[in-house]
Amino acid sequence: MTTTEARSPLTEPLRYSAFTDDPKGGNPAGVVLDAFGLDDAAMLAIAADLGYSETAFVTRGDEAARRFQVRYFSPLAEVAFCGHATIALTVALAERLGVGDILLDTPVGEIPVATGRDGSGAVVATLTSVATRSRPATGAELDATLRSLGWSGADLDPALPPHVAFGGNDHLVLAAASRARLADLEYDFDALAAVMREHGWTTVNLVWRESPERFHARNPFPVGGVVEDPATGAAAAALGGYLRALGLVTRPTTIAIRQGEDMGRPSDLLIDVSPEDPRTRVTGRAVPLG
Structure with a gap:
C-alpha cells in the first residue's frame, strides 16, 4: 500500500466497531485498506454485502507520507463523509503503521486525524472536521x-x-x-x-x-x-x-x-x-x- 502502483487491489474488508472499546457496543464499519482497483459498483457491492451503515475504502495511499485518499459507501449509495468509519479506518492504519498523524483526502476535503495510545495501550483517534x-x-x-x-x-x-x-x-x-x-x-x-x-x-x-x-x-x-x-x-x-x-x-x-x-x-x-x-x-x- 506504499503507492497506487505498488500493490494490486486487496478487497477483503476489515471489520471494526467505532466509538467503543467493547465489540458489543459502538458502530460497526467496514475498512478496505487497498481499494485502488475497485470501481464504484464494486465498492457499493462490498458495502451492501457487509450491511454496515458505512464502509471506508482507501483508493490511493502513501504510507511514508501517511496520507490516504478515502471514499465512503453505505449499503445504498456513496456518502461524502463518515465519522465513525474514519475513526475505524485510522485506528486500523495506526495499528499497522504506528500511531501518529494521518491525513485523509475525502470528498469533503482534507481530514487530519491524530492517533495515539491511552493508558491501556488502546489506539485513540481524533479527527478534525471541515468547517461546520x-x-x-x-x-x-x-x-x-x-x-x-x-x-x-x-x-x-x-x-x-x-x-x-x-x-x-x-x-x-x-x-x-x-x-x-x-x-x-x-x-x-x-x-x-x-x-x-x-x-x-x-x-x-x-x-x-x-x-x-x-x-x-x-x-x-x-x-x-x-x-x-x-x-x-x-x-x-x-x-x-x-x-x-x-x-x-x-x-x-x-x-x-x-x-x-x-x-x-x-x-x-x-x-x-x-x-x-x-x-x-x-x-x-x-x-x-x-
Missing part, C-alpha cells in the same frame, strides 16, 4: 420531519431550536424535551427517507441535553438503508457547529455524547468545540470485530 455551519430549520422542513417521526412541537426542547447543521454532511438537529421522548423512537421509515432525500440530509440528529457538557443522541439513517446509526461522528461534528452557532460554547469545551444506548450498542463520542474555530474535533476508539 448551522442554520435554523424552515417550518416546512420541521413539519414534515415531525410527521414522519410521530413527534409534535411539544416534544422539542424550546431552548435548543431545530437547525440544519453541517460537519461534512448536512444533519437536521432536533432536541428532545426529555430523555423519555428520545428513548421512544418509532418512525415511518419511508416517509422520513423521502423528507431527507428532498433536503439532502444524511441523518436526523435527535439529541437530549443532560447537561451543557453531556448529550444523548440517536440518528435515524433511512437514506442509507439503516434504521438507526449507533454512533455518528459526522453528526457529532455538526452538533459541535450547532452549539457554537447558538452561542452555547463560549470557551474551548469538551462535550461527551452518549449514543446507541437505546439500541443495545452503547457508544461514547467526545467532541472538542471552540468559539474561535469553526471545526469540531471528534475523538473515539475502535475495536476489531470477529
Whole structure:
C-alpha cells in the first residue's frame, strides 16, 4: 500500500466497531485498506454485502507520507463523509503503521486525524472536521420531519431550536424535551427517507441535553438503508457547529455524547468545540470485530 502502483487491489474488508472499546457496543464499519482497483459498483457491492451503515475504502495511499485518499459507501449509495468509519479506518492504519498523524483526502476535503495510545495501550483517534455551519430549520422542513417521526412541537426542547447543521454532511438537529421522548423512537421509515432525500440530509440528529457538557443522541439513517446509526461522528461534528452557532460554547469545551444506548450498542463520542474555530474535533476508539 506504499503507492497506487505498488500493490494490486486487496478487497477483503476489515471489520471494526467505532466509538467503543467493547465489540458489543459502538458502530460497526467496514475498512478496505487497498481499494485502488475497485470501481464504484464494486465498492457499493462490498458495502451492501457487509450491511454496515458505512464502509471506508482507501483508493490511493502513501504510507511514508501517511496520507490516504478515502471514499465512503453505505449499503445504498456513496456518502461524502463518515465519522465513525474514519475513526475505524485510522485506528486500523495506526495499528499497522504506528500511531501518529494521518491525513485523509475525502470528498469533503482534507481530514487530519491524530492517533495515539491511552493508558491501556488502546489506539485513540481524533479527527478534525471541515468547517461546520448551522442554520435554523424552515417550518416546512420541521413539519414534515415531525410527521414522519410521530413527534409534535411539544416534544422539542424550546431552548435548543431545530437547525440544519453541517460537519461534512448536512444533519437536521432536533432536541428532545426529555430523555423519555428520545428513548421512544418509532418512525415511518419511508416517509422520513423521502423528507431527507428532498433536503439532502444524511441523518436526523435527535439529541437530549443532560447537561451543557453531556448529550444523548440517536440518528435515524433511512437514506442509507439503516434504521438507526449507533454512533455518528459526522453528526457529532455538526452538533459541535450547532452549539457554537447558538452561542452555547463560549470557551474551548469538551462535550461527551452518549449514543446507541437505546439500541443495545452503547457508544461514547467526545467532541472538542471552540468559539474561535469553526471545526469540531471528534475523538473515539475502535475495536476489531470477529
